[in-house]
Amino acid sequence: MDIVNKINQLKKEKQALILAHNYQKPEIQDIADYVGDSIELSRRAAEENRARMLVFAAVDFMAESAVILNPEKKVLLPSIGARCPMAQMFPLEQVKMWKKKYPKIPLVLYVNTLAEAKTECDVCCTSANAVEIVKALEAETVLFGPDNNLALYVEKKTNKKIIPVPPGGFCPTHLLFSSSDIASLKEAHPEAEVMAHPECNPEVQEIADFIGSTSQMCKYAKNASSNKLIVATEIGLLHRLRKENPNKEFLPAYEGAVCPNMKLNTLERIYHALKTEQTQVTVPATVASKARKAIERMYALLS
Ligand code: 13P
Ligand code: SF4
Numbered sequence: 001m002d003i004v005n006k007i008n009q010l011k012k013e014k015q016a017l018i019l020a021h022n023y024q025k026p027e028i029q030d031i032a033d034y035v036g037d038s039i040e041l042s043r044r045a046a047e048e049n050r051a052r053m054l055v056f057a058a059v060d061f062m063a064e065s066a067v068i069l070n071p072e073k074k075v076l077l078p079s080i081g082a083r084c085p086m087a088q089m090f091p092l093e094q095v096k097m098w099k100k101k102y103p104k105i106p107l108v109l110y111v112n113t114l115a116e117a118k119t120e121c122d123v124c125c126t127s128a129n130a131v132e133i134v135k136a137l138e139a140e141t142v143l144f145g146p147d148n149n150l151a152l153y154v155e156k157k158t159n160k161k162i163i164p165v166p167p168g169g170f171c172p173t174h175l176l177f178s179s180s181d182i183a184s185l186k187e188a189h190p191e192a193e194v195m196a197h198p199e200c201n202p203e204v205q206e207i208a209d210f211i212g213s214t215s216q217m218c219k220y221a222k223n224a225s226s227n228k229l230i231v232a233t234e235i236g237l238l239h240r241l242r243k244e245n246p247n248k249e250f251l252p253a254y255e256g257a258v259c260p261n262m263k264l265n266t267l268e269r270i271y272h273a274l275k276t277e278q279t280q281v282t283v284p285a286t287v288a289s290k291a292r293k294a295i296e297r298m299y300a301l302l303s
Helices: 003-013 026-031 038-047 060-069 092-101 130-136 148-158 179-188 202-207 214-223 237-244 267-276 285-301
Strands: 016-021 034-036 053-057 074-076 107-110 123-125 141-145 161-164 193-196 228-232 249-252
Touching: 003 016, 003 026, 003 267, 016 026, 016 038, 026 237, 026 267, 034 038, 038 060, 053 060, 053 267, 060 074, 060 285, 092 107, 092 141, 107 130, 123 130, 123 285, 130 141, 130 148, 130 285, 141 148, 148 161, 148 202, 179 202, 179 228, 193 202, 193 214, 214 237, 228 237, 237 249
Parallel strands: 016 034, 016 053, 053 074, 107 123, 107 141, 141 161, 193 228, 228 249
Antiparallel strands: none
16 A cells, blocks of 8 residues: 555544645645645644544644644644744743833734743734734734744834844745845746745845735735746745646746755655654643633734
8 A cells, every 4th residue: 555545544543634834745735634824724723623633744833833722632743853943043031031121012923933932922923914913903012023024024014113033033944035036037037926925035025026924825826917926935835836726837936945844744754643643742731821822812813
């Protein structure tokens, strides 16, 4: 029996679902029960009532969010080393330090943070709703972390004063894009539109026709009038874009834009996770209940 059949058989036996992020390898996206961006994956995890077990083909903070929102379920991360380096950039102690420095200013944390860090924030956001969340707050000055490029994007779109914390928080994969590479591609393909993730640097954002989360890019691409799109995000998204839009052409803004952490997941590791029910992601109950409030506040602020 091949690995895909073996995974499907185990999934049935164990009442498991595979949730995959848009950056996963094509073969993983193709066998997943659901493929989405971070807010869609956490929504799906929160609402899921058929499965007994969720296999998260993604990185650590996404699986942690699933545990926080659905503590009854067993959540498995097939590759324990799949850690988002940006989330590691803002540990709890540093979050506390910034809150102490600005006790009256609300702290908005990107979901790309560890559960512990979330316990100290006022509200969470994802790249799909960061602007809406900050707009919904009464405060005119907001602490925002850990991604400094997303913070700048939010500042531009809300006209509020954003204090990026910690200074220099970034995604190593999205910093690989350069505006000059994209300008050269645009010269060779003048009819192409550019889509970029808000984790890209401001020069890249400047030349983009559309800026959004990974799933928002999928929606934009479907309705785009141009049949050619340059994509400035992790290359895994190209598989979904091509699958959903067979008549459109998608050009990576940079072929080497790979998130090594996302790519640790393989079919073999997913099979092994299902078979052994390892590695289970856990979040202490006290941490989970505080972090849940920050995530639920995000949902409450979305109109
Ligand atoms: P999305 O929520 O847009 O999928 O982004 C998650 C992420 O890790 C981007 O690097
Ligand atoms: Fe983290 Fe960047 Fe990878 Fe997204 S692409 S999971 S932000 S390192």
